[in-house]
Amino acid sequence: MKKTRVLVLAGGQSEEHEVSIKSARNVLEALPKERFDVTAVVISREGRWLAPPDSARALANGTAPSGGGLVLSQAASAEGFDVVFPILHGPNGEDGTVQGMMKLAGIPCVGSGVLGSAVCMDKVMMKSVLAAHRIPQVAWTLVTRSEYARAPEQVLERVLAIADGSAPAVFVKPANLGSSVGISRATNEVEARAALRLAFEHDRRVIVEAATRHKPRELEVGILGNDAPEASPVGELTFASAFYDYETKYTPGLAEMHIPAQVPEAIAAEVRSLALTAFRVLDCAGLARVDFFYVEQTGELFLNELNTMPGFTKTSMYPALWAAAGVSYPALVARLVELALERR
Ligand SMILES: Nc1ncnc2c1ncn2[C@@H]1O[C@H](COP(=O)(O)OP(=O)(O)O)[C@@H](O)[C@H]1O
Numbered sequence: 001m002k003k004t005r006v007l008v009l010a011g012g013q014s015e016e017h018e019v020s021i022k023s024a025r026n027v028l029e030a031l032p033k034e035r036f037d038v039t040a041v042v043i044s045r046e047g048r049w050l051a052p053p054d055s056a057r058a059l060a061n062g063t064a065p066s067g068g069g070l071v072l073s074q075a076a077s078a079e080g081f082d083v084v085f086p087i088l089h090g091p092n093g094e095d096g097t098v099q100g101m102m103k104l105a106g107i108p109c110v111g112s113g114v115l116g117s118a119v120c121m122d123k124v125m126m127k128s129v130l131a132a133h134r135i136p137q138v139a140w141t142l143v144t145r146s147e148y149a150r151a152p153e154q155v156l157e158r159v160l161a162i163a164d165g166s167a168p169a170v171f172v173k174p175a176n177l178g179s180s181v182g183i184s185r186a187t188n189e190v191e192a193r194a195a196l197r198l199a200f201e202h203d204r205r206v207i208v209e210a211a212t213r214h215k216p217r218e219l220e221v222g223i224l225g226n227d228a229p230e231a232s233p234v235g236e237l238t239f240a241s242a243f244y245d246y247e248t249k250y251t252p253g254l255a256e257m258h259i260p261a262q263v264p265e266a267i268a269a270e271v272r273s274l275a276l277t278a279f280r281v282l283d284c285a286g287l288a289r290v291d292f293f294y295v296e297q298t299g300e301l302f303l304n305e306l307n308t309m310p311g312f313t314k315t316s317m318y319p320a321l322w323a324a325a326g327v328s329y330p331a332l333v334a335r336l337v338e339l340a341l342e343r344r
């Protein structure tokens, strides 16, 4: 039987460059060699595509060297592949750009297509679609950089008014990032000004959200499939910090995974059901990790976000959720490649 030729893309220009390389290394190792012929191309932090031998070195070292590599137009005309597995997080990878390039090249891609990837990358677009489908979420407002420059006092008033009356705090986030970069919690006008200034360093679109009334429990669920997707058991992340910030995310040992989450069965069922609805209305495919806030004190459940290319190392939440459902890491990656081929 002819082997399926898989191109794994890793690295990239996001904050999650190293995480992506680690994930790619695990995927490469796991794809059954008797069925798949796998090549890795690592994208450097400057956005240059390294030739396979240089990519292999970058994978071994855990990061791409600066300089060298091909620019995109040269890389796009490289040899033929049956399917691309873009293990890239954030802008220029998870946002529909690579998906669009592969669509033009006629190569199936693991995960969501152009529309689903692009909509989910922008928190404002994602939350607008979820609102249209009445999926519970915290209150939020969009602020653009130019609007804030024009009328800062009015914007500040609107931003602070988003807070829930009994616990006046807001989360200020760049619309387009991920990995908690540029995110702050603000409880007064001075903090809100600093939070907006920081968020606008990363994006010209910023979302301001009402903080949940109490520190929420953070529940996550994995989705796998195309037109008849399935939901994994629900997992929970716990940590000591005030919120799941950059340091907590990327310092080993600061956060703990619990699978299954110890929550009432009705809450777990609601998480799975809302996640499947979100996956469908956002036009996702292949895989997604859907993150929720569960406010135990009030019983409220909010959908926070949907990641179309979640962390994929052997110890990441998404593969761990499927392992709990009896799907091993190698079986999971092979299934994702099959799902991409099925979609063509
Ligand atoms: N509205 C909110 N209420 C309470 N906590 C929040 C809220 N928004 C974000 N957080 C905290 O900040 C973390 C990062 O926010 P998130 O929107 O998931 O950003 P990212 O896309 O960078 O992961 C969350 O996991 C949670 O700990």
Ligand SMILES: [Mg+2]
Pocket (backbone or CB within 6 Å): 179, 291, 305
């Ligand atoms: Mg998050």
